[in-house]
Amino acid sequence: MNMQNSLNLEGVERQALKDYTEKAYLDYSMYVILDRALPQIGDGLKPVQRRIIYSMSELGLSASSKPKKSARTVGDVIGKFHPHGDSACYEAMVLMAQDFSYRYPVIDGQGNWGSTDDPKSFAAMRYTESRLTAYARSLLQELGQGTVDWVPNFDGTMTEPVVLPARLPNLLLNGTAGIAVGMSTDLPPHNLKEVASALVHLLDNPKATVRQLMKHIKGPDYPTGGELVSSREEILDMYTTGSGTLRLRASYKIENGDIVINSLPHQISGSKILEQIATQMRNKKLPQVDDLRDESDHEAPTRLVISKKRGVDVEQLMSHLFSTTSLERTARVNMNVIGLNGKPRLFDLPELLKEWLKFRKDTVKKRLAHRLQIVNDRLHVLDGLLVAYLNIDEVIAIIRKEDEPKPVLMKRFKLSDIQAEAILNLRLRNLAKLEEIKIRGEQDELGEERDVLEKTLKSAARLKTLIKKEILEDTDAYGDDRRTEIVEREAARALDETELVASEPVTVVLSKAGYARAAKGHEIDPTTLSYRSGDNYLAAAQGRSNQLAMFIDSSGRVYSVTAGTLPSARGQGEPLSSRFKPPDGAAFCGAMIGDADKKYLLASDAGYGFIATLGDLVSRNKAGKAILRVPAGGKAIVPSPVPAGKECVIAAVSSIGRLLVFEMDELPELAKGKGNKLINIPGKKYQSGEEKMIAAAVVPEDGHLLVHSGKRVMTIRWDDIDDYYGERALRGSLLPKGWRKVERLVGIE
Numbered sequence: 001m002n003m004q005n006s007l008n009l010e011g012v013e014r015q016a017l018k019d020y021t022e023k024a025y026l027d028y029s030m031y032v033i034l035d036r037a038l039p040q041i042g043d044g045l046k047p048v049q050r051r052i053i054y055s056m057s058e059l060g061l062s063a064s065s066k067p068k069k070s071a072r073t074v075g076d077v078i079g080k081f082h083p084h085g086d087s088a089c090y091e092a093m094v095l096m097a098q099d100f101s102y103r104y105p106v107i108d109g110q111g112n113w114g115s116t117d118d119p120k121s122f123a124a125m126r127y128t129e130s131r132l133t134a135y136a137r138s139l140l141q142e143l144g145q146g147t148v149d150w151v152p153n154f155d156g157t158m159t160e161p162v163v164l165p166a167r168l169p170n171l172l173l174n175g176t177a178g179i180a181v182g183m184s185t186d187l188p189p190h191n192l193k194e195v196a197s198a199l200v201h202l203l204d205n206p207k208a209t210v211r212q213l214m215k216h217i218k219g220p221d222y223p224t225g226g227e228l229v230s231s232r233e234e235i236l237d238m239y240t241t242g243s244g245t246l247r248l249r250a251s252y253k254i255e256n257g258d259i260v261i262n263s264l265p266h267q268i269s270g271s272k273i274l275e276q277i278a279t280q281m282r283n284k285k286l287p288q289v290d291d292l293r294d295e296s297d298h299e300a301p302t303r304l305v306i307s308k309k310r311g312v313d314v315e316q317l318m319s320h321l322f323s324t325t326s327l328e329r330t331a332r333v334n335m336n337v338i339g340l341n342g343k344p345r346l347f348d349l350p351e352l353l354k355e356w357l358k359f360r361k362d363t364v365k366k367r368l369a370h371r372l373q374i375v376n377d378r379l380h381v382l383d384g385l386l387v388a389y390l391n392i393d394e395v396i397a398i399i400r401k402e403d404e405p406k407p408v409l410m411k412r413f414k415l416s417d418i419q420a421e422a423i424l425n426l427r428l429r430n431l432a433k434l435e436e437i438k439i440r441g442e443q444d445e446l447g448e449e450r451d452v453l454e455k456t457l458k459s460a461a462r463l464k465t466l467i468k469k470e471i472l473e474d475t476d477a478y479g480d481d482r483r484t485e486i487v488e489r490e491a492a493r494a495l496d497e498t499e500l501v502a503s504e505p506v507t508v509v510l511s512k513a514g515y516a517r518a519a520k521g522h523e524i525d526p527t528t529l530s531y532r533s534g535d536n537y538l539a540a541a542q543g544r545s546n547q548l549a550m551f552i553d554s555s556g557r558v559y560s561v562t563a564g565t566l567p568s569a570r571g572q573g574e575p576l577s578s579r580f581k582p583p584d585g586a587a588f589c590g591a592m593i594g595d596a597d598k599k600y601l602l603a604s605d606a607g608y609g610f611i612a613t614l615g616d617l618v619s620r621n622k623a624g625k626a627i628l629r630v631p632a633g634g635k636a637i638v639p640s641p642v643p644a645g646k647e648c649v650i651a652a653v654s655s656i657g658r659l660l661v662f663e664m665d666e667l668p669e670l671a672k673g674k675g676n677k678l679i680n681i682p683g684k685k686y687q688s689g690e691e692k693m694i695a696a697a698v699v700p701e702d703g704h705l706l707v708h709s710g711k712r713v714m715t716i717r718w719d720d721i722d723d724y725y726g727e728r729a730l731r732g733s734l735l736p737k738g739w740r741k742v743e744r745l746v747g748i749e
Contacts, residue, residue, distance in 0.1 A: 038180055038336065039185065040338045041340060041352070041359065043139055043165075044171025044172070044173070044176065045139075045170065046092075046178065048082055048089060048092045050161070050164055051081040051160065052073065052077050052096070052107075053106060053140065054081070054143075054160060055076045058076070059072065062131065063136070067131040068130070070109075070126075070128045073093065080153060083154050093107060101119065102174050102189075103174050103222070104135045104192065106132065107133060109128055112127070116224065116268075116302070117270055118269065134478065138168045139164045140165075141167060145366075146366055146370025146373075148164065166359075168471070168478070169195060175188045183336055185337060186332045186333055187335050188266075191480075192479040193475055193481075194216055199353060199356075200471065202354065206354070209350070210239050211236065214232075218482070220331075223483065224302070226248055226264055227251050227486070227487050228484050229247045229248070229488065235486075241348060242335040242336075242346040242349075243334045245331065245333065247328060247330055248265035248484075249265060249322055249328040249489070250273075257307075257310075258306065260305050261302065262300070262302055265326070265328065266331065273304060273327060276326060277325060278292055289308055291305075291307035292305070292307070293305040316495065319495075323493055324494050335347045357467070365463070368457050372457070375449055375450045375453065377418075378446055381418060384423060385419075385439055386436070386439050386440070387413050387419075388423045394412075399424070407420075409424075503545060504545045504564075505522050506543060506544060507569075508542075508566065509569065510539045510576075511536065511537060511538055511572075512535055512538040513532065513575075514577060514588040517567050518569065520568075526540040539589070539638045541591040545562075545564035546563070547595065548561065548563070548618060551588050552627070552639060553583075554636055555583050556626060556628030557624035557625060557627065558617045558624055558628075560617070560620070563593055580622050580623070580624060589638060596618075597613060599669070600614065601639060601642060602628045603637050603693065604631065604693075606630070606692070606693065609696060610670040611664070611670070612627065616671040616672070627672045628673075629672075637693065637694070640698045640745075643747075646700040648747075649664060650662055650667060650696060651696065651697050651747065653707070653742045653745055654692065655691050655694050657739065658731055658734055659707075659724045659742075660724060660732030661732075663728075664698060666728040678728065679729065679730070680729050680730055697745035698747045699721070702718050703749045704718055705745060705746070706746040706747075707735065707739060707742055708743045708746070709740075709742055710741070
């Protein structure tokens with residue numbers, strides 16, 4: 001017998017798993033969308049927020065009352081209306097109390113309610129106290145005036161409002177954010193005065209466009225201030241489509257040469273900014289900054305001080321910080337809201353304002369109709385009381401004689417049940433003659449009010465005027481000036497690596513084993529530095545720490561790195577092979593440094609070379625850039641710098657001691673290639689390895705040439721250079737005996 005036959009399934013509903021899971025997920029999705037994550041357009045609140053505010057009003061926690069423990073409010077909320085976790089409910093309550101989270105806080109909190117550095121550092125609900133703010137009155141003021149529908153709470157023991165009768169578009173004023181199933185909302189806060197001005201304009205001009213409304217609403221207004229640096233077209237597109245992104249940026253000023261950041265983008269903490277800047281300083285990525293301080297206090301909630309070095313361009317430095325830290329952030333906008341029809345959809349700005357105005361008109365009509373009903377009911381009662389006063393003796397006689405005076409009164413004076421009941425409930429003290437005067441006075445007042453109410457309900461113009469008047473009254477009561485300045489600025493740009501290194505004189509030193517380092521200053525003798533066992537000095541180049549140091553390998557490839565990032569000369573350097581990826585078998589054989597227009601002589605030991613400009617040699621690739629074409633079996637030699645603005649000659653020496661000096665003009669300037677012949681090296685001898693060009697140097701006019709042979713150095717002065725002078729590509733003249741094993745040549749100014 002199978003399992004199905006062994007079970008009694010009589011009376012049990014059977015459903016396909018696919019259908020069940022699909023329905024369950026859809027039910028859950030709709031619950032999250034409508035009852036948890038997305039706000040209602042009328043009051044701009046999610047259910048938990050609405051229940052918190054309503055519960056506080058029921059507890060009598062108005063702005064003028066004494067605050068109560070937050071735990072009391074949370075207990076009422078989750079016990080009566082919102083059967084969920086107390087911590088989640090309290091967090092929603094905290095958010096509405098934080099003046100750095102809400103543009104117009106709804107709750108006035110006493111105690112620790114968090115800070116901009118750590119919004120979730122608030123104290124437990126048993127320690128904090130709270131009450132509603134004055135602004136909350138705009139949400140609750142008309143609650144008991146027949147303006148909204150009421151529904152049973154989760155257990156049916158009491159009722160709660162479906163929506164609060166907001167007198168202001170709280171959704172736009174405080175904004176909101178939420179993630180549902182398949183949709184989300186991110187609506188930024190706005191300034192009350194601007195929104196009210198736009199509403200008044202829209203009431204007078206129902207067909208107003210986005211551009212016309214933006215003359216009133218300039219853009220979002222965040223509680224923490226800062227700057228909105230998106231272009232007007234980007235803001236226009238966001239309001240037109242209902243979605244987009246905004247660029248928010250901190251604002252700063254200069255005080256005594258220091259940069260003082262006095263406001264931050266929304267939801268960015270000052271401690272995070274300080275940490276990001278300090279990290280760059282520790283990594284020597286921000287040499288322009290001397291010191292960093294947090295001087296924030298109660299009077300200045302945001303005051304971050306950046307002490308810069310003298311001569312630093314403030315705008316350039318701040319542009320770098322905007323690009324590399326949270327001083328600038330991107331805020332997403334998605335105006336996805338539950339409309340009056342109970343369905344969520346994406347609104348643009350005019351639709352959002354029109355939908356709220358429709359809600360407001362319906363609310364005001366209900367309020368007026370409710371008041372009109374109360375006035376009519378009271379006038380009806382007053383009519384009956386007046387009849388009683390005019391016939392007081394007869395009324396008293398009927399009451400004294402009849403067992404059931406009510407129907408008799410109704411029949412005798414043609415009264416309604418309500419009027420008769422009011423007469424029977426009269427106190428003896430109210431039978432005085434003055435009461436008749438009071439009744440007639442009250443009738444006149446209520447009659448005038450009834451006329452005004454009826455005229456307003458029947459006239460669209462009067463209704464519109466009333467709505468405008470109330471919006472402007474609340475704006476005067478709760479409005480304030482804009483905090484977020486709207487300034488269209490260029491996109492932030494991070495500084496180049498060379499700009500992030502302090503400009504100091506350095507000498508780049510390369511060893512024969514390919515170890516590089518940067519010594520401070522130009523007076524250092526690189527040959528006297530400490531080298532690893534078996535290693536020795538090969539080449540050096542003088543420049544500044546923020547310039548690119550370039551290295552050429554034996555295959556003619558050039559690699560570049562910022563000189564300031566090389567290790568100090570106090571050590572023995574680091575292998576360039578750890579930074580770059582030269583071809584197999586290639587060895588580093590020269591160093592160069594300088595501005596982009598500085599020139600160097602590049603040559604191979606085959607006797608060919610050309611003049612190159614450093615700007616043409618730059619490569620950010622670890623594999624370098626092929627510059628000098630080297631014949632098979634050959635290698636590049638140490639490059640020689642070309643002094644700027646002087647007539648120069650080139651000295652080239654071969655491995656057998658032949659030295660040739662010729663005019664530099666005879667050599668071409670190339671971006672890459674093999675170059676021209678400097679000195680004649682017989683082909684067969686070069687191939688056999690018997691003779692090669694060992695070194696070449698550029699010697700400026702009136703300078704001299706240093707010939708290094710072992711530990712000895714011979715100086716050939718400018719006047720003596722003629723002994724070796726000739727045309728390019730000749731064999732050259734032999735050096736004196738004992739000086740023919742040359743290691744390197746150096747041209748000295």
